[in-house]
Amino acid sequence: MAELRNCPMCQEFFNYTGLREVCHKCAQKEEDMYQVVYRFLRKRENRAANIDRIVEATGVERDLLYKWVRKGRLHPATFPSLGYPCDNCGHLTTKGKLCDKCQGELKADLRTFEAAKEFREDVVRRDRGTYHSDKR
Known part of the structure; x- marks a missing residue:
């Protein structure tokens, strides 16, 4: 319509x-x-x-x-x-919304974020060990 x-x-x-x-x-x-x-x-x-x-x-x-x-x-x-x-920096591009440089930077930032996230998850997993209370 x-x-x-x-x-x-x-x-x-x-x-x-x-x-x-x-x-x-x-x-x-x-x-x-x-x-x-x-x-x-x-x-x-x-x-x-x-x-x-x-x-x-x-x-x-x-x-x-x-x-x-x-x-x-x-x-x-x-x-x-x-x-x-480019929607981010203004340099000319021929495909997509971002130029190759901005795409590379975004991908690198995502890889860094994912690595930090995995590290935090590993720390949490290690800290979840078995704890014993000392009740006598």
Whole structure:
């Protein structure tokens, strides 16, 4: 069932069905901008263009470029200088929400936490020995 929402770009009401985050008019504008960017990137000399160069040459907003890369419309395999910001540090990444460095740090922190947890459990197990009371 559709839900009535305001378009985040133009503030007009539209029926949100889960397919698009913006109204039909703004979605069409985004699609037109995507075609401009795609035509720009298809030229051999522009395939290695970075985000700043694409924004400068096409006038498309940086957030839209990030959105298209995140959704897979612009593939970093084809255009190697593209990416979107890591949710943690802001460096460009091409997959997931975190860059490789932040993923590595998170995994290391988890390993440290698990090792500390195991150590605490071992200490508790050792301390649960049999105790005798001295009642005479």
